[in-house]
Amino acid sequence: MNKDMNHYYRTLLADYSRRSFARGLVGGAGGNLSVRLPGTDTVLITPTGVSLEEIFPETSVLVDLDGKILESPLGHKGSKETGFHLLAYKIRKEVNAVVHLHPIYATAFSTIGQPLPLATVASRLIFKNVPCIPCFNPGSKELADEVSAAVSGNPESKAFIMQDHGVLAVGPDITTAYYLADLIEHTAQVAFMSKQIKTF
16 A cells, blocks of 8 residues: 555544534543555554544554554554444454444434434445444443454345444445445434424
8 A cells, every 4th residue: 555545534533523523423531433445455544532523644653454553643542333334344354344323313322222223225235234332331342242243144234323322334335335324313303303203
């Protein structure tokens, strides 16, 4: 991977990180995004403890699929959720981007511990199913194991809600994964409003 290509993907990751914050899909220093560098076994991931609003090309951390830091221009450590990002890449060879965010409506639905209601025809066609991953502490091995089980056990699923935690979307590129995460939140908003209307 040459330096220009490395910088391109760092810039892309920074762009979608800041978009996620600006879109209101995450707050504080929560959430994490990553991209697999094409033709390699390396992944760029946002760092721990840094708001997605403040991600720039030099902020992200380059790791191998075992989590070893290969490059960190500003000395950051990778996200505490690096473990489940890397498991997703190992399980799904077609996945080249992972987006984990904390949007309000989808996270609220996740507290029920059930799959997300697919309230629109678009969501049913695109997602088919959005399973719910059980709750464990962020950064824990237990959570990584549950994400691994969900990703491998639902090979057709492009997105998941994480109980009491947020959403997870995987895609062939960062643009696709980002818009899948955004669609999860839109679907949750429609589902919530639909339930309110049906009570009239």
